[in-house]
Amino acid sequence: MRVSELASKESRVTNHSDATPQYVITAENLTKRYGDVTAVDSISFRVPAGEAFGLLGPNGAGKSTTMKMIGGVSQRTSGSLHIMGLDPEQHGPEVRAHLGVVPQQDNLDEELKVRDNLLVYGRYFGLPMSYLKPKADELLEFAQLTDKAKSKVDALSGGMKRRLTIARSLINEPRILLLDEPTTGLDPQARHILWDRLFRLKEQGVTLILTTHYMDEAEQLCDRLIVVDKGKIMAEGSPASLIREYSTREVLELRFGSERNASIGAELEGIGERLETLPDRVLIYAHDGEAALEQVTARGLRPVTSLVRRSSLEDVFLRLTGRSLVD
């Protein structure tokens, strides 16, 4: 019965457009300009239901703007966007009924108590109190805030506020959860609790759209991601495939002391697949890091320290978006 209800809703929702039904988000040539600045420059992507999809990029890459357009609170300049078959600009309230949003900065209602934050937010969706009361208690438990139900929002720690914001975003049992840098500013314990909670939601079939600049977070949570820089998509794929494509299996990190790092590059020529000289260390990208290290010592070079590690998404990210600071 419930399944058929869901199925009929699916067909009803998707009738509005020609978007393929199995994709909950379809963006084509999505563009946003603020005056002369192009924040999002003709990006296209699709997100199938149930996927954890990451938007990675440095500050100012256009991640948050993309999130806002998905939520229908920012109007695109051109291109098309469909959320569950609906254009968020035309059907804002209806699209948002299926969205949960965790903004970059907590915007909890400081004038209300913790539990009331959940109840009132649910009322904004037009949900009845008979549904909201048990739901709020359930979510407080989910967010490990049951004993704070009657506290003021002011009195919560940063991690608690974040968990409450996430709990609040789930009050309407969204099909899509938008998380804009969900763990920025949290300590490692709080981050791991959040990751666990997000993982459980994914298991339920909630589609997660996540921006972050923590690469470990993206590797942990995302099935697939796009790397965005200056409003454009630089790469797209699963974390593992991106590492395969844009980096090597291992990385050898060598330190020769800050004076010699710059000049040693020529002497290391030919070792590994790629060489990168940084002020404090030299990186050799190689399939086999230990073998590369042997070649280095065979040339009579004696680094102060050496470290062989697995390639990570961070290597991919830095390669694609560069090492210079973005302001």
Added chain:
Amino acid sequence: MSVLTGSFNAGDHSVTDAARRRRFGPIYSRNVRAVVARGLMATKSSNWMVMVSGFFEPVLYLISMGVGLGAIVGSVQGPGGQEISYAAYIAPALLAVSAMNGAVYDSTWNVFFKMNFAKLYQGMLYTSLGPLDVAMGEIFLALLRGAMYATGFTAVMGVMGLITTPWAILMIPASVLIAFGFASFGMGITSFMKTFQQMDWINFVMLPMFLFSATFYPLSVYPQSIQWFIQAMPLWHGVELLRQISVGVFTPATAVHVGYYLIMIALGVLLTTSRLRKLFLK
């Protein structure tokens, strides 16, 4: 943990129903009551002191000017030509001023703060609410507050013996009308404001309007050209309207005053609605 299982489908279903009921464009979802309910809850838990102080302001003016100054002034000529006490003369004007102040405060400073600092609207607009729900909810709350103040102030007038006709009860709905005019305009104007310095311009307009709109003495003291200018300002119409009601004297001018506010409300709502996208949906 049941958040992970049971209720998921059931909840999803009710969400769908809620969404199905409202397909009224991107800015309105027929859920003003949720915004109003939030305002009442917030008032209950934190803002009630502000509310109480708003009630006392006109009462203090009435006591100091009406009773204090009134002792020197004696009786003055009311709208129908009859002699009334100075306190009875300024009391309806003070009520009009308080309706204006409350509505302007709620629709400008309050909205400005919630929009730019508390980020309250940002959170609301990520739900099914549209900007029009939020605007109407906030205006309704401002009017509710205005109605409470007006009721309290009218009661104080009664206790002080300044009410001589049952018509005076109509001052309460008339105050709400005045508040509506200012609130609908105030919100539209706030949408243009970016900084606190700009917000100060609002006070710059309000204070002279309070002092010179025939609040404490009749308009006839001014030269004709200044009279015309003041008659173009909204507060003067509010003052005159309430003053007429307070003594139960109705003339064709009463209809003009009411009409002035009806037009002001219509224009203000139009302005605010057209600015809502700019205000909220960047």
